[in-house]
Amino acid sequence: MTGARLCGGCADDIVAAPPGARPRCPRCALRLPATASICPACLGAPRAYGRTIAAFDYAPPADALIRMLKTQLRLSMAPVLARLLADAVVREGGLPQGVLLAPVPASRASLRARGMNPASEIARGLALHLDAPLLRQALRRQRETPRQTGLSRRARRQVAASLFVASPLVRGRHVALVDDVMTTGSTVQAAALALKAAGATGVTVLVAARTPS
Known part of the structure; x- marks a missing residue:
């Protein structure tokens, strides 16, 4: 698979936590408040997914990689993001067999x-790195939604409700849901609900970037 490459030093800088950063919530990958093991949002609301693995925070300088893929349409960034995400999966103990x-x-x-689709481009490279099967049509949208940029968390949740339907091919399988950026988690929650409704045994969320808050 061809594409741009990062040297080891640059890759380390991108995935390094900011100075003083707290560990991530294992469920949604937000940075945890002091002394907490799970973030208050996850304690207060059930998630259809079991855990989230993020390669880096959506913040400078790493967010430039996402913008190059999504805004500048530089497809060569997809393999770079896939590699960073694959490395994060390995660091977090891998995925179920x-x-x-x-x-x-x-x-x-x-x-x-x-x-x-940026998520699909990243997933294609991730499947190669993790030697895992990729089902591009595991999910489809039941309806279209307005752009979510600038929407509040509550508005995003309302927009995402009943957004997806999943293929019966996910029945009996653990599914790793791949996306480029996770913001409020409303989209991956809706996708995970659809996967579980179709018989998936569990859902792990894999994202290149997680917004800090």
Whole structure:
């Protein structure tokens, strides 16, 4: 698989936690408040996914890699992000045996604008690094949604409700749900609910970047 490459030093700088950063919540990958083992949001609301692995925080300088893929349409960034995410998966102890990778589907508007789905491009490289099967059509959107940039957390949750339907091929499988950026978690929650409804035994979320708050 061809694409841009990062030297070891640059890769280390990108995935390094900011000075003084707290560990991540194992469920949603947010930075934890002092002394907490699970973030208050996850304690207060059930998640359809069991854990989240993020390669880095969506903050400078690493966020530039996401923008290059999504905004500048530099597809060479997808293998870079896939490698960083694969390394994070290994650091976090790997995935269950027999896991199935599934990208979060893009909206039709995004596909028309970009001509590609960033999550799917990252998942393609991730499948190679992890030697795991990729089911591109594991999920499909039941309806289209407005752009979520700038929406509040509550508005995002309302938009995401009943957004996806999952393929019966996920029945009896643990699914690793792949996305580029996780913000409020409403999209991956909706996707995980659909996967569980279709018979998936469990869902792990894999994201290149996690917004800090």
